[in-house]
Amino acid sequence: MTTTGYDVLRNPFLNKGTAFTQEERRTLGLIGTLPSQVQTIDEQAAQAYQQFQSKDAPLEKRIFLMNLFNENVTLFYHLMDQHVAEFMPIVYDPVVADAIEQYNNIFTNPQNAAFLSVDRPEDIKQSLLNAAAGRDIKLVVVTDAEGILGMGDWGVNGVDIAVGKLMVYTAAAGIDPASVLAISIDAGTNNQTLLDNPRYLGNRHPRVAGKDYLAFIDQFVTAEQALFPESLLHWEDFGRGNAQVILDKYKDEIATFNDDIQGTGMIVLAGIFGALNISKEKLVDQTFVTFGAGTAGMGIVNQIFTELQRAGLTADEARQHFYLVDKQGLLFDDTPDLTAAQKPFTRSRAEFNNADTLTNLADVVKTIHPTVLIGTSTQPGTFTEEIVKEMAAHTPRPIIFPLSNPTKLAEATAEDIIQWTDGQALIATGIPAADVIYKGVTYKIGQGNNALIYPGLGFGLIASTAKLLTQETISAAIHALGGLVDAQEAGAAVLPPVSHLTAFSQKIAEVTAQSVLDQGLNREPIADAKQAVKDAKWSAEY
Numbered sequence: 001m002t003t004t005g006y007d008v009l010r011n012p013f014l015n016k017g018t019a020f021t022q023e024e025r026r027t028l029g030l031i032g033t034l035p036s037q038v039q040t041i042d043e044q045a046a047q048a049y050q051q052f053q054s055k056d057a058p059l060e061k062r063i064f065l066m067n068l069f070n071e072n073v074t075l076f077y078h079l080m081d082q083h084v085a086e087f088m089p090i091v092y093d094p095v096v097a098d099a100i101e102q103y104n105n106i107f108t109n110p111q112n113a114a115f116l117s118v119d120r121p122e123d124i125k126q127s128l129l130n131a132a133a134g135r136d137i138k139l140v141v142v143t144d145a146e147g148i149l150g151m152g153d154w155g156v157n158g159v160d161i162a163v164g165k166l167m168v169y170t171a172a173a174g175i176d177p178a179s180v181l182a183i184s185i186d187a188g189t190n191n192q193t194l195l196d197n198p199r200y201l202g203n204r205h206p207r208v209a210g211k212d213y214l215a216f217i218d219q220f221v222t223a224e225q226a227l228f229p230e231s232l233l234h235w236e237d238f239g240r241g242n243a244q245v246i247l248d249k250y251k252d253e254i255a256t257f258n259d260d261i262q263g264t265g266m267i268v269l270a271g272i273f274g275a276l277n278i279s280k281e282k283l284v285d286q287t288f289v290t291f292g293a294g295t296a297g298m299g300i301v302n303q304i305f306t307e308l309q310r311a312g313l314t315a316d317e318a319r320q321h322f323y324l325v326d327k328q329g330l331l332f333d334d335t336p337d338l339t340a341a342q343k344p345f346t347r348s349r350a351e352f353n354n355a356d357t358l359t360n361l362a363d364v365v366k367t368i369h370p371t372v373l374i375g376t377s378t379q380p381g382t383f384t385e386e387i388v389k390e391m392a393a394h395t396p397r398p399i400i401f402p403l404s405n406p407t408k409l410a411e412a413t414a415e416d417i418i419q420w421t422d423g424q425a426l427i428a429t430g431i432p433a434a435d436v437i438y439k440g441v442t443y444k445i446g447q448g449n450n451a452l453i454y455p456g457l458g459f460g461l462i463a464s465t466a467k468l469l470t471q472e473t474i475s476a477a478i479h480a481l482g483g484l485v486d487a488q489e490a491g492a493a494v495l496p497p498v499s500h501l502t503a504f505s506q507k508i509a510e511v512t513a514q515s516v517l518d519q520g521l522n523r524e525p526i527a528d529a530k531q532a533v534k535d536a537k538w539s540a541e542y
């Protein structure tokens with residue numbers, strides 16, 4: 001049965017608003033429901049952009065764009081295509097963080113997400129069916145919001161990160177927005193402010209944890225795979241205690257991927273390759289200090305560790321390149337409360353004559369002389385002038401990536417690091433950073449955010465009907481991105497600019513799809529990877 005009348009205008013996937021032609025208006029029962037002028041999508045986009053520009057506050061801009069998305073998905077993406085670098089920080093990080101904090105105050109629409117309550121496992125299947133509403137789902141982004149960016153537990157409010165990640169998928173890579181589903185797993189929240197807030201919209205109880213939590217996750221995965229057997233399942237912003245456990249449980253069974261672990265590991269390694277292209281140094285000659293050895297930090301370490309072995313080092317040799325710093329200071333084999341992921345990369349106290357003093361980043365940097373310093377600590381301002389200058393005193397081109405999000409949690413700003421290192425540091429930041437002009441050189445700052453890689457990776461997996469994501473495919477995608485930097489230019493960035501996001505996402509998708517075919521991991525027969533990516537691509541036109 002064809003949808004007609006107001007059901008068309010109110011369906012954001014079908015709605016074209018004033019762009020419905022007279023002929024469409026007649027056949028769809030829309031005569032008399034719209035003003036008489038028929039507009040083109042570009043006329044609609046120009047009007048919407050003017051509205052967007054009339055808003056001052058970033059959150060107001062976001063609310064405007066979300067309303068547009070809720071009404072007309074095609075127009076939203078048409079407009080986003082034209083302004084991708086301008087819209088990314090609004091639709092996604094950092095302004096998505098404000099929307100999550102304000103969720104109960106600004107909620108107007110569930111944005112086609114599925115809300116799964118830990119208290120009602122019997123409703124999982126029906127909830128997924130209702131939210132999909134007959135759409136053929138190829139990509140799911142799910143969050144339980146225990147670790148939203150670096151801001152901790154945000155309960156049901158965290159659904160906005162899943163919605164935002166999916167918007168980036170479509171804007172960057174061209175995934176059909178009708179084929180995606182954002183999911184909130186509402187396991188409760190330990191955020192007391194939310195629990196005390198009478199407007200909080202999620203389950204008002206502490207998080208369900210342990211066996212019961214994992215059983216719910218398992219019921220979810222089973223239902224999700226049964227209903228959408230060809231979908232890629234993307235996990236976002238789970239807590240440190242669950243993220244790796246969940247990934248390990250499903251990664252060899254289904255097409256799945258954890259963005260904070262794998263996506264972050266990929267973008268950071270690509271950024272390091274970009275930096276090494278500029279400094280003309282080798283990966284095997286680097287010494288890595290990671291500050292914040294949690295989900296993202298250990299994803300990064302493991303990705304570099306794998307790559308060092310690909311470069312010919314044994315596992316033992318490769319491990320020697322890492323120094324992990326977390327709350328306890330430098331992590332030793334006898335440090336209490338180590339996570340399973342941290343244990344293989346701890347150091348021995350016997351290596352140092354000052355082991356007992358290595359309880360803070362400044363002393364670790366002084367003792368180790370790292371060449372690469374990565375921040376995933378959630379601790380703002382912790383890459384101090386003293387630390388950065390000390391690092392720069394022992395290596396000509398220090399690679400410094402303060403990656404904690406959102407803006408208020410970054411370990412340092414790009415501008416400060418450029419000044420403190422007299423322009424020598426090679427930098428990537430988690431959120432977008434403006435160019436830094438220093439002593440007449442314009443330094444472009446790469447955005448070390450997994451958003452630069454997961455859309456191409458995910459789209460390549462979907463287009464090639466991948467059954468699994470392997471390390472081989474991950475490495476292929478990293479090299480595709482790391483090779484796109486122009487190392488000649490003075491002040492060059494270590495990663496390509498977000499304004500080129502659609503072009504390089506295409507490249508990553510093609511390389512990913514080719515790798516899937518090379519390993520015979522495609523479900524459907526596919527003759528040509530590039531063609532498959534081309535065929536799967538959606539474009540924001542009526």
Ligand SMILES: NC(=O)c1ccc[n+]([C@@H]2O[C@H](COP(=O)([O-])OP(=O)(O)OC[C@H]3O[C@@H](n4cnc5c(N)ncnc54)[C@H](O)[C@@H]3O)[C@@H](O)[C@H]2O)c1
Pocket residue numbers: 147148149150151239240260264267291292293294295296297325326327328375376377378379403404405406409429430431448449450451
């Ligand atoms: N740029 C990106 O693409 C990207 C990707 C993922 C995560 N991140 C950011 O990285 C940060 C961490 O995210 P996560 O998912 O790994 O969180 P997480 O909670 O899993 O890890 C954070 C780690 O930092 C440690 N930590 C806390 N306080 C510390 C201190 N004072 N000193 C040293 N370590 C400390 C914690 O113990 C934990 O191990 C967040 O701000 C997140 O936004 C950025």
Ligand SMILES: O=C(O)C[C@H](O)C(=O)O
Pocket residue numbers: 093148149150237259260404405430449450451
């Ligand atoms: O969401 C982001 O901006 C990147 C990353 O996934 C994070 O958790 O910080």
Ligand SMILES: [Mn+2]
Pocket residue numbers: 149236237259260
């Ligand atoms: Mn994340």
